[in-house]
Amino acid sequence: MRVMSAALVALSLAAPIALHAQKAKTGAEVYGTCAACHMANGAGMAGVFPPLAGSEWVTGKPEVPIAIVLHGMQGEVTVNGAKYNSVMTPWASLFSDQEVANVVTYIRSQWGNKASAVTPAQVAAVRTATKARKTQWTAAELQKAYP
Numbered sequence: 001m002r003v004m005s006a007a008l009v010a011l012s013l014a015a016p017i018a019l020h021a022q023k024a025k026t027g028a029e030v031y032g033t034c035a036a037c038h039m040a041n042g043a044g045m046a047g048v049f050p051p052l053a054g055s056e057w058v059t060g061k062p063e064v065p066i067a068i069v070l071h072g073m074q075g076e077v078t079v080n081g082a083k084y085n086s087v088m089t090p091w092a093s094l095f096s097d098q099e100v101a102n103v104v105t106y107i108r109s110q111w112g113n114k115a116s117a118v119t120p121a122q123v124a125a126v127r128t129a130t131k132a133r134k135t136q137w138t139a140a141e142l143q144k145a146y147p
């Protein structure tokens, strides 16, 4: 009985910590970070933050939005026919492969966007292939890397 209760105490202490460490944020939760600039409705802010709703950078090849979330983006980019020229910081160190997959799946399926879901394995592949990258992507670099 004493052994049993010691085991129970150990379990009750360890379980919440282990559960917390494993729980990935959902796409909507991660998007809370992005919404500061791209807005909750994905419309961005005219001339400053480009929209994700209707954006070909979001709904095209899945590697493109994955690469942008991991490493950020800078320089001139045209989105939905309008030009932007600013900087988005990288998020590779903040979000796990699962979380990047969740948020990219989220932005590809919200606000009328209808592109395929992405998997943590796809994120891991891009993360590995681009791990030497030290700067944000330019639009031209993305088009060359993922034609």
Ligand code: HEC
Residues within 6 Å of the ligand: 030, 031, 033, 034, 035, 036, 037, 038, 048, 049, 050, 051, 052, 055, 056, 057, 058, 065, 068, 069, 073, 074, 075, 076, 077, 079, 084, 085, 086, 087, 088, 089, 091, 103, 104, 107, 139
């Ligand atoms: C601090 C503001 C900011 C935050 C936060 C931010 N972005 Fe961006 N994002 C930008 C800017 C600015 C650009 C355009 C960069 C340029 O001019 O080259 C951009 C570009 C993009 C693009 C490509 C262009 C487009 O509009 O389709 C995608 C996709 C994107 N961001 C997704 C995300 C996601 C997903 C998150 C959250 C994980 C996020 N961003 C967080 C500012 C931000």
